[in-house]
Amino acid sequence: MADRLNGYRILILETREEAQFSKLLAEQGADVVQCPMFTIHDAPDPAPVEAWIRRAIDLPFDDLVLMTGEGLRRIMKLARSRGLDQALVAALAKSRKFTRGPKPGKALREISLDAQQTTEKPTTEGVIEMLGRLDLKGRRLGLQLYPDKDHSVLTGALAAQGADVDTVLPYAYDSKAADANIVAAIDDMAEGRIDSIALTNLGQVRRLVETAKAHGSEAKLRAGLERTLIASVGPAVSGELAAHGLRTDIAPAEDHYFMRPLISAMAVALEGKKPKVPVK
DSSP, X not given: OTTTTTTOEEEEEESSSHHHHHHHHHHTTOEEEEEEOOEEEEOSOOHHHHHHHHHHHHSOOSEEEESOHXXXXXXXXXXXXXXXXXXXXXXXXXXXXXXXSHHHHHXXXXXXXXXXXXXXXXXXXXXXXXXXXXXXXXXXXXXXXXXXXXXXXXXXXXXXXXXXXXXXXXXXXXXXXXXXXXXXXXXXXXXXXXXXXXXXXXXXXXXXHHHHHHTTOHHHHHHHHHTSEEEESSHHHHHHHHHTTOOOOBOOSTTOOSHHHHHHHHHHHHTTOOOSSOOO
């Protein structure tokens, strides 16, 4: 049903796939307030990524673990620039492939490959739980990581299972340029101009809190969130909110940790509430 969010101002913190999220919200009539949080760049030094690609080609991994769709796309971008993309796809086809949630699986399908298994929970803990059921002793395991995260618990768990872990970090975040956008978004919430903030990955929560602290706006952020409904796409985001003493007001039904179910949950939660900024 269209227009379920008609008149409501929804704040989204733009990262990798937020253009699609914004489109889906707008289709439901929402007034989408977009806040670019950071830009994504290729790894500043491509040499380690290229070396990983060549190792994967020369001796295909027994297992491949993808933590993000963005990571695989960045790897393939570099492989194409080196003329190695076809060889890499052929090599990855020989590996068992595991993904943290559906987004890496989508990126695999873009190169005509499929994951053998996807985590029940799209979290690092979910990956550890999924792989903990397998015998990894002596197996070469390629592991794609993502920035701004301590992955030592994951790599330690895999090493403890006897896996020979080969990691790659194919991209980096550039966040400083977007600080002014985030401070403005905090002001909007604190002044009651936002009905709901929709969070789709845990990095958004960290970035919001870290920027508020850096600019002396932490109290204003918490005051703003007190008067703004907080929507979380799933347990990873909700867990990060809780780690900062913040609540989750809206979440999709269990095991439906995607954008469309989140939008449906937001529509239900906002139904009957008067929009904070009247429709002109």
